[in-house]
Amino acid sequence: MSEKYSFKRExxxxxxxxxxxxxxxxxxxxxxxxxVxxxxxxxxxxxxxFEPGTNMKAWLFTILRNEFYSQMRKKGREVQDTDGAFTDSLSTHAAQQGSMDLRDFQKALGQLPDDQREAIVLVGASGLSYEEAAKICDCAVGTIKSRVNRxxxxxxxxxxVSGHQDYGPDAGASAVTKSPMAL
Structure with missing residues (x-):
């Protein structure tokens, strides 16, 4: 019985x-x-x-990835909004700089080829190792490293973006966060 709860918790x-x-x-x-x-x-x-003691996260990510590609094959005949024009007309985005930066990043992420986007999300955003990502994507570790780099x-x-100075808050946001009133 404790295995069931351990599985659920994990x-x-x-x-x-x-x-x-x-x-x-x-x-x-x-x-x-x-x-999800x-x-x-x-x-x-x-x-x-599922084999207890193995990597649950990698197992679940593999299931999610396979389910995503299965759904994509089924939806092959749907109208696609690749440039986001229709979607953009349906929503209003916040005026804050961070929201705009996030939106720019999401659009940029969407412009990457599927294999590169998948690799950088698995390694960069989800915190998986190159080895775990390679197993999920069913490819060599070097292939994942190459995809992430590209x-x-x-x-x-x-x-x-040219360097580290382009990351983080802009000058206006930095002034606010460094203000004694902000603390």
Whole structure:
């Protein structure tokens, strides 16, 4: 009985990472939540196939990735909004600089080829090792490293980032956070 609860507890700790990965693949929070739910249902129904002591996070990410590609194959005939024009017309974005930076980053991430986006999200955002990401993507570790490197370079190019000084808050935000009133 304790194995069941251990499985459930470990599965629950992976949810935030799964959701982040799903959002990076889909770009829509509601559809990403649906994908995570589908992943959890599949994992739960196949919990006897999970080997205790192995990497639950990698196992779940693999299920999510496979489910995502299965859904993509099924949706091959749907109208695609690749440039985001239709989606942008439906929503209003916040005026804060951080929100704009995040939006720019999301758009840039969306411009990456699928294999590079998947690799950089697994390694950079989800905190998986290159080895774990390679196992999830069913490819060599060197391939993952190459994809991550190419993704980083492409993101720097798209976002026009030249160095560390381009990261972090802008001058206005820095002035506010360094103000004694902000503390």
């Amino acid at each position: 599965l629950l700790t992976c949810l935030p990472g799964l959701r982040g990965f799903a959002i990076s693949l889909i770009g829509n929070h509601d559809r990403a939540d649906d994908l 739910q589908d992943t959890i249902v599949k994992a739960w129904s196949n919990k006897t196939k 993704a980083r370079e492409k993101l720097k190019e798209i976002l026009d």
